[in-house]
Amino acid sequence: MPKSVIIKEVGPRDGLQNESAVVPTEDKVELIRRLSDSGLKHIEVSSFVNPKWIPALADASDVFAQIERKDGVLYSALVPNERGLERALTANVDAVNIFMSASESHNRKNINKSIEDTFPVLSPVVKSAKNQGLPVRGYVSTVFGCPYEGKVNIESVLNVSHRLLEMGIDELSLGDTIGVAVPSQVTEVIEKLTTEIPREKIALHFHATYGTAMANIWAGLNSGISIFDAAVGGLGGCPYAPGASGNVATEDVLYMLHRMGIETGVDESKILDTAAWLEKVIGRNVASNMRAVQRGAS
Numbered sequence: 001m002p003k004s005v006i007i008k009e010v011g012p013r014d015g016l017q018n019e020s021a022v023v024p025t026e027d028k029v030e031l032i033r034r035l036s037d038s039g040l041k042h043i044e045v046s047s048f049v050n051p052k053w054i055p056a057l058a059d060a061s062d063v064f065a066q067i068e069r070k071d072g073v074l075y076s077a078l079v080p081n082e083r084g085l086e087r088a089l090t091a092n093v094d095a096v097n098i099f100m101s102a103s104e105s106h107n108r109k110n111i112n113k114s115i116e117d118t119f120p121v122l123s124p125v126v127k128s129a130k131n132q133g134l135p136v137r138g139y140v141s142t143v144f145g146c147p148y149e150g151k152v153n154i155e156s157v158l159n160v161s162h163r164l165l166e167m168g169i170d171e172l173s174l175g176d177t178i179g180v181a182v183p184s185q186v187t188e189v190i191e192k193l194t195t196e197i198p199r200e201k202i203a204l205h206f207h208a209t210y211g212t213a214m215a216n217i218w219a220g221l222n223s224g225i226s227i228f229d230a231a232v233g234g235l236g237g238c239p240y241a242p243g244a245s246g247n248v249a250t251e252d253v254l255y256m257l258h259r260m261g262i263e264t265g266v267d268e269s270k271i272l273d274t275a276a277w278l279e280k281v282i283g284r285n286v287a288s289n290m291r292a293v294q295r296g297a298s
């Protein structure tokens, strides 16, 4: 069990990309300011995917131009291809996140390419980003289940993970895109992957669809994983994964870790305040348990 854990905040990107309300640039900038002030060291700010596909994040360059960067915080962005990388480099991102799926149908829906045809698109992105000295993280979606195919073959997860690592990425984030994973499965997948891939290179990314996200994190911790993605307020979903609900909420993850004596360096009250502030911005209650308790008490 790790003594400390790194939380990678994905709310501004993974969360807001799936909100029906388009959040104004100035509110995004304020969101990043609040998150930077909480002690988080990794914040995924936005996406340089073609704005045609994700209009909610079309202002990525403006957001990067306007945020105040705090020392020691890495401000990353999602990048789909070389064109996106160009925009990201112009915006002076600190780190690059690429993505693909472990299941063929989700990859085709999301990226419009087969898994095999995605590698040649990503490979030059990783190469250029590394040449610029930027850390690169690879998201693997649908690791624990696919909205179209159901069960996902672990061999496919291994294959995609290997190929991405061979390209030179620094870290894999294994995503439960539709939130179907259960703890025993997390243990099984991690045990299988870590026979070939170093544990330190693996992060876990859970969604809250069936209420198993916290138990999945517990399973990940027990398998020695110490990097977890989360989104303030539990924002998010996936437009190409019908029925998928939000990311596990950062404040809920912090609640559990801190009371287990696991350090994160993040101030949970500041994250909770940010979740409360976000409700005014997006015009609805957020899905986190901590925030629900706070609302009930006030």
Ligand SMILES: [Zn+2]
Binding pocket: 010, 014, 177, 205, 206, 207, 236, 237, 247
């Ligand atoms: Zn997510």
